Amino acid sequence: MMIxxxxxxxxxxxxxxxxxxxxxxxxxxxLALLLTKMRDHLYLVxxxxxxxxxxxxxASILDVEEPVDYVIxxxxxxxxxDVARECVQKGVKVIHSFTSGFGExxxxxxxxxxxxxxxxxxxxxxxxxPNCMGIYCPKxxxxxxxxxxxxxxxxxxxxxxxxxxxxxxxxGRSRNVKISxxxxxxxxxxxxxxxxxxxxxxxxxxxxxxxxxxxxKDGRLLRSALEYASSKKPVVVxxxxxxxxxxxxxxSHTGSLxxxxxxxxxxxxxxGVVQVDDFDALLNTAICLNGSEPPRGRGVAIxxxxxxxxxxxxxxxxxxxLEVPQFSPPVIExxxxxxxxxxxMIGNPLDAWQIFYxxxxxxxxxxxxxxxxxxxxxxxxxxxxxxxxxxxxxxxGVEFEKRFEIIAQRLxxxxxxxxxxxxxxxxxxxxxxxxxxxxxxxxxxxxxxKKCEAEGFPVYPTLSDAVMVVSIMYKFTExxxxxxxxxx
Amino acid sequence: MMIxxxxxxxxxxxxxxxxxxxxxxxxxxxLALLLTKMRDHLYLVxxxxxxxxxxxxxASILDVEEPVDYVIxxxxxxxxxDVARECVQKGVKVIHSFTSGFGExxxxxxxxxxxxxxxxxxxxxxxxxPNCMGIYCPKxxxxxxxxxxxxxxxxxxxxxxxxxxxxxxxxGRSRNVKISxxxxxxxxxxxxxxxxxxxxxxxxxxxxxxxxxxxxKDGRLLRSALEYASSKKPVVVxxxxxxxxxxxxxxSHTGSLxxxxxxxxxxxxxxGVVQVDDFDALLNTAICLNGSEPPRGRGVAIxxxxxxxxxxxxxxxxxxxLEVPQFSPPVIExxxxxxxxxxxMIGNPLDAWQIFYxxxxxxxxxxxxxxxxxxxxxxxxxxxxxxxxxxxxxxxGVEFEKRFEIIAQRLxxxxxxxxxxxxxxxxxxxxxxxxxxxxxxxxxxxxxxKKCEAEGFPVYPTLSDAVMVVSIMYKFTExxxxxxxxxx
Numbered sequence: 020m021m022i023x024x025x026x027x028x029x030x031x032x033x034x035x036x037x038x039x040x041x042x043x044x045x046x047x048x049x050l051a052l053l054l055t056k057m058r059d060h061l062y063l064v065x066x067x068x069x070x071x072x073x074x075x076x077x078a079s080i081l082d083v084e085e086p087v088d089y090v091i092x093x094x095x096x097x098x099x100x101d102v103a104r105e106c107v108q109k110g111v112k113v114i115h116s117f118t119s120g121f122g123e124x125x126x127x128x129x130x131x132x133x134x135x136x137x138x139x140x141x142x143x144x145x146x147x148x149p150n151c152m153g154i155y156c157p158k159x160x161x162x163x164x165x166x167x168x169x170x171x172x173x174x175x176x177x178x179x180x181x182x183x184x185x186x187x188x189x190x191g192r193s194r195n196v197k198i199s200x201x202x203x204x205x206x207x208x209x210x211x212x213x214x215x216x217x218x219x220x221x222x223x224x225x226x227x228x229x230x231x232x233x234x235x236k237d238g239r240l241l242r243s244a245l246e247y248a249s250s251k252k253p254v255v256v257x258x259x260x261x262x263x264x265x266x267x268x269x270x271s272h273t274g275s276l277x278x279x280x281x282x283x284x285x286x287x288x289x290x291g292v293v294q295v296d297d298f299d300a301l302l303n304t305a306i307c308l309n310g311s312e313p314p315r316g317r318g319v320a321i322x323x324x325x326x327x328x329x330x331x332x333x334x335x336x337x338x339x340x341l342e343v344p345q346f347s348p349p350v351i352e353x354x355x356x357x358x359x360x361x362x363x364m365i366g367n368p369l370d371a372w373q374i375f376y377x378x379x380x381x382x383x384x385x386x387x388x389x390x391x392x393x394x395x396x397x398x399x400x401x402x403x404x405x406x407x408x409x410x411x412x413x414x415x416g417v418e419f420e421k422r423f424e425i426i427a428q429r430l431x432x433x434x435x436x437x438x439x440x441x442x443x444x445x446x447x448x449x450x451x452x453x454x455x456x457x458x459x460x461x462x463x464x465x466x467x468x469k470k471c472e473a474e475g476f477p478v479y480p481t482l483s484d485a486v487m488v489v490s491i492m493y494k495f496t497e498x499x500x501x502x503x504x505x506x507x
Numbered sequence: 508m509m510i511x512x513x514x515x516x517x518x519x520x521x522x523x524x525x526x527x528x529x530x531x532x533x534x535x536x537x538l539a540l541l542l543t544k545m546r547d548h549l550y551l552v553x554x555x556x557x558x559x560x561x562x563x564x565x566a567s568i569l570d571v572e573e574p575v576d577y578v579i580x581x582x583x584x585x586x587x588x589d590v591a592r593e594c595v596q597k598g599v600k601v602i603h604s605f606t607s608g609f610g611e612x613x614x615x616x617x618x619x620x621x622x623x624x625x626x627x628x629x630x631x632x633x634x635x636x637p638n639c640m641g642i643y644c645p646k647x648x649x650x651x652x653x654x655x656x657x658x659x660x661x662x663x664x665x666x667x668x669x670x671x672x673x674x675x676x677x678x679g680r681s682r683n684v685k686i687s688x689x690x691x692x693x694x695x696x697x698x699x700x701x702x703x704x705x706x707x708x709x710x711x712x713x714x715x716x717x718x719x720x721x722x723x724k725d726g727r728l729l730r731s732a733l734e735y736a737s738s739k740k741p742v743v744v745x746x747x748x749x750x751x752x753x754x755x756x757x758x759s760h761t762g763s764l765x766x767x768x769x770x771x772x773x774x775x776x777x778x779g780v781v782q783v784d785d786f787d788a789l790l791n792t793a794i795c796l797n798g799s800e801p802p803r804g805r806g807v808a809i810x811x812x813x814x815x816x817x818x819x820x821x822x823x824x825x826x827x828x829l830e831v832p833q834f835s836p837p838v839i840e841x842x843x844x845x846x847x848x849x850x851x852m853i854g855n856p857l858d859a860w861q862i863f864y865x866x867x868x869x870x871x872x873x874x875x876x877x878x879x880x881x882x883x884x885x886x887x888x889x890x891x892x893x894x895x896x897x898x899x900x901x902x903x904g905v906e907f908e909k910r911f912e913i914i915a916q917r918l919x920x921x922x923x924x925x926x927x928x929x930x931x932x933x934x935x936x937x938x939x940x941x942x943x944x945x946x947x948x949x950x951x952x953x954x955x956x957k958k959c960e961a962e963g964f965p966v967y968p969t970l971s972d973a974v975m976v977v978s979i980m981y982k983f984t985e986x987x988x989x990x991x992x993x994x995x
Contacts, residue, residue: 045902096849120849129849150850165901180815189897193943233818259818262825267833268818268856280822296826297819297971327668330721330747330756331785334768337750338784345755361584361608361617362638368756409677413653414533453941453968454956455681468942480941483785 028218030112031145031210032200033159034089036060038080038111040102041094041118042071048091048117048153050165057160062087080105089113089161091153096120096132099149103139114140116149117163122206123150137208151205152181155188155198158224163203164188172197173226174305175219177212179204180259183231183298190302195472196309199224211235213244220248229305230256231298233269242290249291253308253495256292257301258283293494303479303488307446310475313495314399314444317342319486320392321368322385323404324375329368332404332482339490343367344397353391357383367398375407376414378422385426389433393441400444400489401437404482408467409460419463427467434476444492447471447478448485516706518600519633519698520688521647522577524548526568526599528590529582529606530559536579536605536641538653545648550575568593577601577649579641584608584620587637591627602628604637605651610694611638625696639693640669643676643686646712651691652676660685661714662793663707665700667692668747671719671786678790683960685797687712699723701732708736717793718744719786721757730778737779741796741983744780745789746771781982791967791976795934798963801983802887802932805830807974808880809856810873811892812863817856820892820970827978831855832885841879845871855886863895864902866910873914877921881929888932888977889925892970896955897948907951915955922964932980935959935966936973 042049042063052061053072061074062083068076077083080090080102090111092099099118106114121133133149140146147153152163157171167188174196178184184203190196199222202215212235219225228248235241248254260269261280287294295301319341323329333343346354346367354365357374364370369388377384385403392398412419437443449471451464471478479485530537530551540549541560549562550571556564565571568578568590578599580587587606594602609621621637628634635641640651645659655676662684666672672691678684687710690703700723707713716736723729736742748757749768775782783789807829811817821831834842834855842853845862852858857876865872873891880886900907925931937959939952959966967973 047901124848126848178815180813180818182813182815189940189943193940231815233815257819259815260822262822264825264831265818265822268814268821268831268852268854297823298816299969299971325668325670326756327666327670327719327721327747328786330668330753331745333756334748334750334753335785337752343752343756360612360614364756366756413535451941452677452681453939454953455677456953465942465944481787483787 028210028214030088031147032154032156032161032218034113034161036062036085036087037089037091037161038062038064038083038087039091039093040064040080041092042076043068044071046093047165048093048163051162051167052160054165055157055160055162055169057162060160080109080111083109087111089115092116092118092149094118100132100135100139103136107139107143111144113145113147115147115151115153117151117153119150119205121149133206133208140209146209147202148205149208152184152203155184155201157198167191168197170197171199171224172309173199173224174309175199175222175225175228176201176305177204177215177219177228178202178231179207179212179233180231181205183301186298187229187302194302194306195469196302196306199226207236211240213237213240216244216248216254220244220251225252227252227305227308228254229301230254230292231259231301232256233259238286242286245287245290245292249498253500254292255301255304255308255491256287256294257296257298258287258294291498293491293498295491299484300487300491303477303484304491307477307488307492308495311438311444311477311492312442313492313500314489315442315496316399317493318344318397318399319489320346320395320398320401321404322388322392322401323368323370324372324407324410325404326364326370328404328482329364329370332402332486333368335483335486336490339486341400341486341490341493346392347395347397350391350395354388357387372407376411378425384429386429386431386433389430389437389445393437393443398443400446400492402446402448402485402489404448404450405467406448406450408464409457412460412463423463427470431470431474434474438476444489445476446485446489447476448482449478449480450482451480453480516698516702518576519635520642520644520649520706522601522649524550524573524575525577525579525649526550526552526571526575527579527581528552528568529580530564531556532559534581535653536581536651539650539655540648542653543645543648543650543657545650548648568597568599571597575599577603580604580606580637582606588620588623588627591624595627595631599632601633601635603635603639603641605639605641607638607693609637621694621696628697634697635690636693637696640672640691643672643689645686655679656685658685659687659712660797661687661712662797663687663710663713663716664689664793665692665703665707665716666690666719667695667700667721668719669693671789674786675717675790682790682794683957684790684794687714695724699728701725701728704729704732704736704742708732708739714740715793715796716740716742717789718742718780719747719789720744721747726774730774733775733778733780737986741988742780743789743792743796743979744775744782745784745786746775746782779986781979781986783979787972788975788979791965791972792979795965795976795980796983799926799932799965799980800930801980801988802977803930803984804887805981806832806885806887807977808834808883808886808889809892810876810880810889811856811858812860812895812898813892814852814858816892816970817852817858820890820974821856823971823974824978827974829888829974829978829981834880835883835885838879838883842876845875860895864899866913872917874917874919874921877918877925877933881925881931886931888934888980890934890936890973890977892936892938893955894936894938896952897945900948900951911951915958919958919962922962926964932977933964934973934977935964936970937966937968938970939968941968
C-alpha cells in the first residue's frame with residue numbers, strides 16, 4: 020500500500036539557480052527572490068528591459084551564459100509555449116508556470132494549450148503548475164512572496180490554492196509560523212500532490228504537513244501518498260469542494276475532478292490523516308502540531324476570568340467531542356487556598372478573575388493554577404483565556420508594565436510545568452478585536468503573544484479557535500500519534 | 508399565550524438620579540457615570556471619602572438631601588444587608604447590586620444572605636442582580652463601563668453574564684454597535700429575563716433584541732416573554748449551558764437551573780426566536796439585523812479574489828444550509844463583458860481578482876458586479892470577500908489612496924443598488940489578522956470598514972462569520988420576518 024511513487028524532488032526544491040521570465044521592476048517573483056539567498060543565483064528575463072533593480076535583464080532564456088535549473092513563468096499566456104520550447108532547448112530542469120489561462124478556464128483554447136504544454140515538456144523538464152504560486156523554501160532561497168521570511172522552520176505546506184499558500188506566508192510574520200517547504204501546485208499537469216506529500220514525508224526538516232487539496236488525477240496515488248506521509252509525521256488536510264457547489268467551483272478553479280465529500284472524508288480517515296473544516300483550522304492545527312504533542316485524553320481544563328465564557332466554552336468543548344471533567348477533590352482543595360470564593364467559580368472551568376491580578380510577593384496566582392491543575396489525572400489539556408490585559412491597563416495605569424512582568428514570568432513557569440513536567444497540552448486564547456483601535460492594548464497584547472510563541476505555546480485569537488484546535492489535536496491521539504510526533 | 512407579565516420598567520431604565528454606594532476614585536461605576544449625562548444627577552456614597560473626583564461623597568445614602576431613585580451597590584458583601592435596609596428606609600425605587608457572594612457561590616452562607624436580601628427588599632424596592640453589571644442606557648445616562656459610548660442606537664441586549672454585556676460595550680467602539688438598552692442581570696432574585704424581554708419588546712428605540720441566558724426560575728414565563736418579544740421584533744439568543752458540563756458551570760456562575768440543551772432549543776424554536784452557538788454569532792447577528800433585512804431565500808452569491816476561498820466558502824454556505832446557485836446565463840454573459848477569462852472563475856462564486864483593481868474611467872469593476880448579480884432571481888444575498896487592501900498597497904504604493912477612493916465609491920454604488928434597489932442582503936467580509944502589525948494596512952482597512960458601517964452594511968472579520976450570519980438571517984426569514992423587521 021505504501022509504495023513511494025515519485026522521483027526525488029531535490030531538483031525542484033533545491034535548484035542551483037533560478038530564472039524569472041517576465042521580470043520587471045514590479046514583478047513579484049523578482050522582488051521576492053531578490054530578498055533571499057537566491058539573489059546571487061538569479062537570472063532575470065524580459066526582452067523589454069536591459070536591467071531590472073540594477074541586475075542585468077536578458078532578452079531570452081537562451082541568452083543566459085550558464086545552465087539554468089529552475090525557470091519561473093510570469094508572462095502572457097500566449098507566450099508560454101514558445102518560451103517552454105526555449106527552456107527545453109536550454110536544458111532547464113524545472114519550469115514553474117505562475118501564468119494561468121489553461122484547463123482551469125474551461126475553454127477549449129485553454130485545454131488545448133495545456134495539451135501542447137504537456138507534449139513540449141514531457142520527459143524533458145519537470146512542470147510545476149500552471150496556475151500556481153510555486154515554491155517557498157527558505158533553505159534554498161526559493162520564494163514567491165516579498166513578505167515571506169527567510170527563517171527556516173518545520174511546517175510543510177502543500178496547497179492547491181495560491182491564496183492559502185500566501186496566507187501561510189502572512190501568518191509567518193504575524194503568527195510566527197516558520198516553514199520548511201511550501202508548494203502551491205495549481206493545475207498539476209506534471210508534479211502533483213502525491214509527489215509533494217512523499218517528498219515532505221521524507222524531508223527531515225519537516226515536522227508537520229498541512230495540505231489543502233481540491234482534487235487529484237489519480238485517487239489511488241493520493242491515498243498511497245497520504246498513507247506514506249501519515250506513517251512518518253502528522254498530516255492535517257483541508258479538502259476544498261466537499262459539497263456540490265464547492266465541487267463545481269473547484270473544477271473551475273484548478274480544473275480538478277473533486278468527487279463527493281463523503282468519499283474523501285472516508286479516504287482521509289483510512290489514510291491516517293486528520294481533516295479540518297476551514298483554513299483557520301488548518302493553520303491553527305499546523306501551529307499546534309509544530310510545538311506541542313497531542314493530548315493523552317479528552318479532558319480539558321478551562322481557566323478563564325469570565326463565568327459567561329466559562330459556560331459557553333464548556334459547551335463548545337463538549338460539542339467538539341472533548342470533556343470538561345470536574346477537578347479531583349485534592350485539586351479543588353488546593354485551589355481554595357488562594358482563590359477567593361466570592362465572584363469566582365472554583366472548579367472546572369475555573370473562573371478566577373481576581374487572581375489574574377495577583378503579582379504580590381508570596382502571593383499565589385495563575386502560575387500556581389497551572390502547576391496544580393495539570394497534575395489532575397483527568398485533565399489532558401489546559402486552555403487559558405487571557406483577554407484581560409485591557410482590564411489590567413484600566414486598573415493599573417502606569418503600574419501595569421512592572422506588575423505584568425511579574426505575572427507573566429510566574430505564568431510561564433506554570434505553563435512550562437504543565438507542558439514539560441506534567442505532559443499536558445497547553446493552549447492560550449488571547450482575544451484581540453481585529454477592528455479595535457486601542458493601540459496600547461494592542462502593543463502589550465502582541466508582546467505577550469510573542470512571548471508565548473517564543474516559548475512554543477500555541478496562541479489563538481478566539482476561544483472557539485482554541486477549543487477547535489484541542490479537539491483536532493485529540494484526533495491525532497486517536498490515530499496513535501505521540502512521542503516526538505511519531506506514530507506508535 | 509402572549510400575556511405580558513411584567514410591570515413597566517421605566518423606573519429601572521430611566522431613574523431621575525443615581526447613587527453609587529462604595530464610590531472611590533478608582534470605582535468604575537463612578538467613572539462610568541461621570542462620563543454620561545447622569546453626572547449631574549449622581550450621588551457618591553462612601554464613609555471613607557469626603558470627596559471623589561471633585562464631587563461631594565456622602566457617608567450614607569440616608570445623608571443624601573434629595574430622594575434617590577436608583578442605587579448601585581459596589582461594596583463588600585458583608586455590608587449589603589445593612590445598606591439595603593437604609594435604601595428601603597430612604598424610599599429608593601431600584602437597587603442594583605454589582606456586589607456578589609450570594610447563591611452563585613453554592614455556599615450556605617451565600618444562600619442565606621440571598622434569602623435575607625429578598626425579605627428586606629420584597630415589595631418595597633425593585634432589585635437588579637446581585638452579581639451583575641446592571642444597566643447601560645445611553646438615553647438616560649445609565650452606564651456600567653467607562654468605555655461605553657453615549658450614542659443612542661437600536662440594539663437591545665439582555666445578558667445574564669457581565670462579560671458578554673461588556674463585550675457588547677467594547678464592540679460599540681470597534682464595531683459601531685449602538686445600543687438602545689442593555690442589561691446584565693446576574694442572579695435575578697427579583698427582576699429577571701422575562702421582565703426585560705417584555706420591556707424591550709415594547710421599547711420603540713429597540714429594533715433587535717440579543718439575549719444571553721443561562722437559566723431562569725420560571726420557564727413558562729420566559730417562554731411567554733420570548734413569544735411576546737418575537738411577535739414584535741427579531742430576537743436572537745445564545746443559551747449558555749446546553750451540555751452537561753456547561754449546565755454544571757452555569758449553575759455555579761449565576762445559580763441557574765439550566766435544563767437540557769434539547770429542551771431549550773425546542774422552546775426557542777417554538778417561541779419564534781433564533782438560537783446561535785457562540786458569542787461572536789450573537790454579536791454579528793445583532794449587527795446584521797440592526798441595518799439589514801433577512802434575505803428572501805437561500806441563494807448566496809460569493810464575490811472573491813481567491814479561487815481557493817471561493818471553493819471553501821461555497822462548502823461553508825452549503826454546510827450552513829444555504830445555496831450557491833449558478834448565475835443565470837444573462838448574468839454570466841454580462842460579467843464576461845468585463846471580467847477577463849484567464850485567472851478567474853466567471854460564475855458563482857465569482858473569483859475576479861483582476862477587476863478588484865479596476866479604477867480607470869469607463870472601466871467596469873466590482874460595483875458593476877453588484878449591480879448585475881443582484882438582479883439574478885436566484886440570488887438573495889451577496890457576500891463579498893474584500894481582503895485585498897494589502898495587495899493593492901503592495902501593487903500601487905503611493906497611488907493607493909487616490910485609486911482606492913474611486914474603487915470604494917463605485918463599490919458603494921453597487922452595494923446600495925443591491926440592497927436598496929434589488930432588495931438583497933449585502934454582507935462584507937474584511938479579514939484583518941488581529942495579530943498582524945502592518946499599521947498601514949490596518950489604517951486603510953479600518954477606514955474602509957468604517958465606511959461600510961456608516962452606510963449600514965454589515966462587516967465581519969472572517970469569511971466564516973459572514974457565512975454564519977447570512978445563514979442565521981435566513982432563519983429569521985423562515986420564521987416569517989420581513990418588511991421593516993416586523994413579522995410578515
